[in-house]
Amino acid sequence: MTVFVVAGLALLVAMGLALSRAILGPTTYDRILAVNVFGTKTVLLIAVLGFLMGRPDFLDIALVYALINFIGVVGILRFFEQHRQREEEQQ
DSSP states (O other): HHHHHHHHHHHHHHHHHHHHHHOOOHHHHHHHHHHHHHHHHHHHHHHHHHHHOOOTHHHHHHHHHHHHHHHHHHHHHHHHHEEEHHHHHOO
């Protein structure tokens, strides 16, 4: 049981580091990657919390959150790619 508490705390630290990279990141792609890492760590944290609370239905929530995170990151990357292509065409 304490192993999962330690894992949860480690995930919170990793989420904090990813959040700081998302805020301070030098490029847009660094920020997008940090948001993706934050979402992945959130999925893991939901799964650990589900185990600690004895609620296996949290795994379903974690899977849905993982799908939303993946689709959101792909959508954001496509948006920035199209934006970059429009800027190149204008020059």
